[in-house]
Amino acid sequence: MSIPRTTAERSGTTTPGKSAAPEVPAAPEAAAEPRTLAEKLWESHVVHRAPGEPDLLYVDLHLTHEATSPQAFDGLRLAGRGVRRPELTLALEDHNVPTDTHEVHDPVSRTQLDTLRANCAAHGVELYPMGHHRQGIVHVVGPQLGLVQPGMTVVCGDSHTSTHGAFGALAFGIGTSDVEHVLATQCLAIDRPRTMAVEFTGTLPPEVGAKDLILALIARIGTNGGRGHMIEYRGEIVRGLSMEARMTLCNMTIEAGARAGLIAPDRTTFAYLAGRPHAPEGARRDAALAHWRTLHTDPGATFDRTVTVDVSALTPLVTWGTNPGQVAPVAGVVPDPEELADPQARQAAHRALHYMDLTPGTALRELAIDVVFLGSCTNGRIEDLRAAAGVLRGRRVADGTRLIVVPGSAQVRAQAEREGLDEVITAAGGEWRLPGCSMCLGMNADRLHGAQRCASTSNRNYEGRQGGQARTHLVSPSVAAATAVVGRLAVPADLVP
Amino acid sequence: MPERTPEPSPENHPPAGPTPFQVYTARAVALRRDNIDTDQIVPAEFCKRVTKSGYADALFARWRKEPDFIVDRPEHRGAGVLLAGRNFGIGSSREHAVWALKDGGFRVVIATGFGDIFQRNAMNNGLLPVDQPLSVVELLMAEVERDPEREITVDLVNCRLTTGRHQGADGWDFAVNERARQLLLKGQDAISATLQRDASIARYEAGRPDWLPTLRPTD
Ligand code: SF4
Numbered sequence: 001m002s003i004p005r006t007t008a009e010r011s012g013t014t015t016p017g018k019s020a021a022p023e024v025p026a027a028p029e030a031a032a033e034p035r036t037l038a039e040k041l042w043e044s045h046v047v048h049r050a051p052g053e054p055d056l057l058y059v060d061l062h063l064t065h066e067a068t069s070p071q072a073f074d075g076l077r078l079a080g081r082g083v084r085r086p087e088l089t090l091a092l093e094d095h096n097v098p099t100d101t102h103e104v105h106d107p108v109s110r111t112q113l114d115t116l117r118a119n120c121a122a123h124g125v126e127l128y129p130m131g132h133h134r135q136g137i138v139h140v141v142g143p144q145l146g147l148v149q150p151g152m153t154v155v156c157g158d159s160h161t162s163t164h165g166a167f168g169a170l171a172f173g174i175g176t177s178d179v180e181h182v183l184a185t186q187c188l189a190i191d192r193p194r195t196m197a198v199e200f201t202g203t204l205p206p207e208v209g210a211k212d213l214i215l216a217l218i219a220r221i222g223t224n225g226g227r228g229h230m231i232e233y234r235g236e237i238v239r240g241l242s243m244e245a246r247m248t249l250c251n252m253t254i255e256a257g258a259r260a261g262l263i264a265p266d267r268t269t270f271a272y273l274a275g276r277p278h279a280p281e282g283a284r285r286d287a288a289l290a291h292w293r294t295l296h297t298d299p300g301a302t303f304d305r306t307v308t309v310d311v312s313a314l315t316p317l318v319t320w321g322t323n324p325g326q327v328a329p330v331a332g333v334v335p336d337p338e339e340l341a342d343p344q345a346r347q348a349a350h351r352a353l354h355y356m357d358l359t360p361g362t363a364l365r366e367l368a369i370d371v372v373f374l375g376s377c378t379n380g381r382i383e384d385l386r387a388a389a390g391v392l393r394g395r396r397v398a399d400g401t402r403l404i405v406v407p408g409s410a411q412v413r414a415q416a417e418r419e420g421l422d423e424v425i426t427a428a429g430g431e432w433r434l435p436g437c438s439m440c441l442g443m444n445a446d447r448l449h450g451a452q453r454c455a456s457t458s459n460r461n462y463e464g465r466q467g468g469q470a471r472t473h474l475v476s477p478s479v480a481a482a483t484a485v486v487g488r489l490a491v492p493a494d495l496v497p
Numbered sequence: 498m499p500e501r502t503p504e505p506s507p508e509n510h511p512p513a514g515p516t517p518f519q520v521y522t523a524r525a526v527a528l529r530r531d532n533i534d535t536d537q538i539v540p541a542e543f544c545k546r547v548t549k550s551g552y553a554d555a556l557f558a559r560w561r562k563e564p565d566f567i568v569d570r571p572e573h574r575g576a577g578v579l580l581a582g583r584n585f586g587i588g589s590s591r592e593h594a595v596w597a598l599k600d601g602g603f604r605v606v607i608a609t610g611f612g613d614i615f616q617r618n619a620m621n622n623g624l625l626p627v628d629q630p631l632s633v634v635e636l637l638m639a640e641v642e643r644d645p646e647r648e649i650t651v652d653l654v655n656c657r658l659t660t661g662r663h664q665g666a667d668g669w670d671f672a673v674n675e676r677a678r679q680l681l682l683k684g685q686d687a688i689s690a691t692l693q694r695d696a697s698i699a700r701y702e703a704g705r706p707d708w709l710p711t712l713r714p715t716d
Contacts, residue, residue, distance in 0.1 A: 048697040054676050056694055058701050060709055068591065070547035079688070084698075087711040096545060108545045115547045126712040147710050159590040159614060175592040175618035176549075177687070185691045187698060191674065193613075223532055224584045224610055257587060259613050284708035291706070323532050344583060344631075348531050441589075443541035460588060462536045464559045 034298035036195050037264050038230040041170040041295070045153050047187055054189045060152040060169075062088055062182050063138040064125075066116040067095040067443065068157030072180035073119040083123040084186045090147065091120050091127040094137045098445045099406050099433035102131050109444065123183075136409020136435040139163040139377035143247065144411055146276025150265035150292040155182055160377050160459065162253040166246035167273075168265035168295045170230070173254060193259040194304040196229040197297075200237040202312030207493065209387075210245035211379060211457070211476035213237075214252040215317040217309055219327035226258025229305065232297060233263050237311065243272040244383040251378045252459050255324040264296040316491045318364055319461045319474040321352035326461075328364060330479060330491050336360035355463055356471050357451070364489050367473070370452040372403045372484040373466070374477060375433075376440040379457035380408025382415050384477040389421040391481035391492050392428040398487030403430035404446070406438040430484065442467035455483040515623030517684030521604050522650040523577025526568055527638035533581055534588035535615060539597045541589075552597035568601075572645040580638050581608040583631065586615025595622045605651045607658070609634050620677040621687065625651060627658060627671045653682060 035043075048056040069091070076082065083089065093116065096109045104110045113130070120127040128134040134141060139160050142148045150168035155161060157179040164171035174188065182188060200213055218225070231253055233246075241249065246263050253261030270289065273279040280288045315329045326349065328335060337349035337360065353360065358367075374380075374388050385407065397403045405425050407413035413435055416422055422432045438446040440458040447467025448454055454472050457480050461472040473489065482490040543555035560566050567573065579598065585608035586594060595618045598606065606619070607627045619626045629637075640647050640661060649660040656678075659668035680687055691698075 047701040048694045052675060054674070056691060056697070058698070058705075060705075067544050071549045071592070074547075074549070079686075081688070085702075087713045090712055095541075106545070112545050112547055147712075149710065152709065157590060159588065173590045173614055175590050175595070175614055175621065177592060177618065177621035181688050181691065184688050185694075185698065186702075187691055187694075189676070189687060189691055223587055227610065227613060254588075257584075257612065278710040280708040280710075287706065288708040323534070344531050351530070441536075441541045443544060460534075460536065462534050462588065464540060465536050 034301040036297045036301045036303060037168065037232055037262055037295055038170065038195050038260070039301075041151060041153070041168075041262075042192055044151070045170070054191045056187045056189050057153060059155050059182050059186050059188055060088065061090070061142065061147055061154045062186075063142050063154065063156035063158075063161070064089060064091045064179060065094050065138050065156075065158065066112045068176050069119065069179055070112060070115045071176050072157070072183055073123070075177075075180040076183055081184045083125065083183045086124040087126075088186060089125045089183070090142065091116060091125050092138050092141055093128070093130050093135060095437045095441065096444050097130045097436040099436045099438045100445075102434070106445070133410050133414070136407070136412065137377045137380060137437055139247075139251065140380060140408035140412065143167065143243070144276070144409060146273050146279035149273060149279065149288065150269060150295050155188060159254045160251050162258070162261045163247050163251040163377060165250040165253065165260055165262040166243060167269055168263060168292070170260060170262070172260055194229045196226060196231045196258070197303040197306040198231050198233050199235040199306070199308045200233070200311050201235060201308055202310040204237050204240070204311055205314060207316055207478070207491065208311065208314045209476050209478070210241055210248035212314055212317045213311065214249050214255070215319070215324065215327045215474065216311065216314055217307075218252065218256045218325045219317075220309060221256055221307060223255060223323050223325045224257040226253065226256040229258050230260040230262060231256070231258045232303070233261060234297070238263055239266065242383060243268060244381045247381070248378055252324065255459055265292050316476060316479050318455075318479065318489060319472070320356065320358060320364065321349065322355055322461055322463050323348075323352070324459065324461060324474060326352055330364055330475070330489055332364055334358045334360050334362045334364065365494070367453065367489050369401055369455045369473075369483050369488060371439075371448060371454040372401060372480050373406070373439040373454055373456040373458065374404070374480050375406030375408065375438050376458035377408060377437075378459045379477050380406060380412065382412050384457065385412065385416045385421050386419070387477045388481040389424040391478050391495070392430065392485065393424050395428055395485045395495065397429035397484045401484055401487045403428070403484040404433060404439065405430050406433040406446075407435050409435050428484075439466050441465060442470070455480050455489060514684050514686035515621060515681055518604065518623050518625055518653050518681045520650065520652045520654060521577065521625070522648050523604065524573070524575060524646060525578035525580050525607075525637065525641045525649050526573040526576040527580040527641050528567055529582060529638065531582035532584045532587060535586055535591050535594040535612070536588055538586065538594035539591060543597075544591055544593050549596055550600060552593060553600040555593065556597040556601040575602065577602055578605045578607060578649045578651070579603045580634060580641060581606060582634070583609040585611050586619070586626070587612035590614045590618070592618045592622070595619050595624050599624055605649075607634060607637060607649075620674065620681060623681060623684070625653060625673070625681070627651060629658070629669060629671065633669055653678060
């Protein structure tokens with residue numbers, strides 16, 4: 001396996017270097033003890049601190065959706081409480097919406113969407129429902145509207161809230177009781193997690209992207225490797241990523257078990273935000289920028305843990321098992337569980353191979369794929385669709401393989417249509433859908449049937465995640481597109497020009 | 498909108514605050530799997546509901562279709578402690594996983610490591626996650642497999658775990674978040690505690706910069 005093993009772990013200080021250099025003189029409050037970015041974000045949101053109690057953190061933005069909020073609003077009603085700051089919450093319909101039509105046929109889904117609408121109307125919470133020109137997956141819509149900005153705290157009743165850390169925001173996924181807590185108080189009572197630095201080093205090969213970086217990290221540290229930590233992604237390779245690629249990276253931080261993923265804001269971040277509907281303008285932008293420029297880890301600040309991953313030898317990756325840490329190069333073979341030293345990992349690998357119906361030693365390129373799913377909050381943004389369309393242009397989806405493309409939001413969909421990407425996809429024989437979570441989670445009508453094998457740009461390959469006995473292989477958008485053309489797992493370089 | 502929001506009632510929504518937890522003794526069942534994610538505990542199709550209870554049918558729904566699934570074996574009926582491998586409750590933040598474990602009769606999960614969000618959700622609902630080294634979990638699993646009648650006692654007052662021969666000093670300590678423990682011992686609601694800080698919250702709010710975004714229509 002060519003998963004990077006050249007990983008050094010150490011505890012210690014950061015190397016003062018270009019990546020950590022502040023763009024303006026540090027603000028007065030940063031002058032004392034050197035601090036990590038995560039510590040700065042944390043400290044600036046502490047509302048109350050007392051010994052023996054968790055910190056009370058203020059929440060700048062609360063995103064919510066139909067699947068994890070109904071019981072929270074019910075709780076408020078039962079306790080006779082209201083929503084403290086309705087204008088700091090945005091609600092979206094994403095998990096449970098169909099993507100072929102706006103007609104919801106399932107009465108249970110219908111009730112859940114109606115419940116969200118009634119709750120938002122009752123409490124004055126802004127909602128972008130199905131069919132709205134701003135509707136889409138929470139983690140795609142928030143950033144796209146400029147609602148997520150450096151230095152903020154963002155929470156959502158959804159684990160992939162880690163996505164928003166790409167902006168240098170502190171973003172946590174929470175459960176429904178905490179959703180209720182945030183609605184009632186605009187605060188979260190939480191102990192500060194430890195800090196962890198992840199640095200990608202070496203030279204990024206051209207065919208390797210953010211999805212491969214995060215899969216490589218999870219393969220390296222495991223699905224519990226980041227537990228109890230806030231990860232800051234650092235180094236020149238991360239600096240070179242676009243905002244959308246940074247979101248992909250931070251998105252799957254939860255798959256490494258971490259509490260949050262972060263990237264210090266820089267010119268790329270500021271340029272992305274400029275002109276977005278909720279981004280500050282004029283004098284407010286100047287004030288914001290002055291603050292945003294202080295948001296970086298100070299030279300000499302200490303992380304509780306540091307992981308370095310050399311990516312020079314990395315090639316496009318795919319998961320072969322039923323957790324996101326079971327990863328191999330697309331060009332590789334199904335691994336042999338017997339080669340694993342740890343008995344529990346060996347047992348888990350056996351179980352995964354049985355579930356996935358795979359035999360050790362089989363070339364992954366030989367695996368026939370029934371369905372290719374391109375979408376989700378990991379890879380449903382415009383750059384992902386461009387990457388896929390670039391591979392699909394002038395080609396056809398293989399007979400016997402179905403390609404379904406689901407933009408992450410109505411705005412992504414409209415942008416793709418302006419660029420003609422929808423035509424490339426439909427001309428290739430792919431399905432062009434309405435925005436939503438779709439086949440990422442087997443909750444709405446888009447599901448795999450029986451034991452179908454799927455190459456998916458989403459984030460979880462758990463047993464049955466995509467429905468039934470579904471067998472999921474996580475891949476990047478360009479690998480997904482090449483796979484659709486070949487009908488078996490493939491990378492773009494495998495295609496005849 | 499044809500369907501109305503169901504009115505919350507004690508039937509579909511227990512009162513605020515977790516069920517108090519002090520000392521709990523029950524039989525256990527060993528689910529020998531690592532990385533049990535919340536999608537396995539409750540598949541997404543069950544997360545379309547708008548209630549907090551009534552998830553007994555959802556618990557491990559996919560695995561229950563396997564013949565002889567350990568949790569369903571007659572000798573483990575009524576077990577209140579779930580023993581699992583490493584990394585329990587990872588993945589999705591769905592609190593439905595906690596509601597389903599409670600509806601399935603469990604008050605305690607003993608495993609080696611828990612997903613961070615699951616752990617919070619569990620404590621918020623009076624389901625106690627007890628983190629133990631693999632060797633202890635293994636020992637407990639072996640004991641329960643040998644004797645399904647074996648009871649395990651989880652004492653949140655003293656943070657002690659005991660069973661069979663492992664009583665008194667021979668039992669095991671466990672650590673939980675102290676604040677969450679205090680709330681759980683009394684069955685108190687975390688929101689009420691935070692609301693007592695209203696003055697601090699208001700003070701913080703007054704100092705927030707004006708360039709931060711809001712969803713006010715005037716914006
Ligand atoms: S796309 Fe998938 S992972 Fe993302 S929010 Fe929707 S269901 Fe969750």
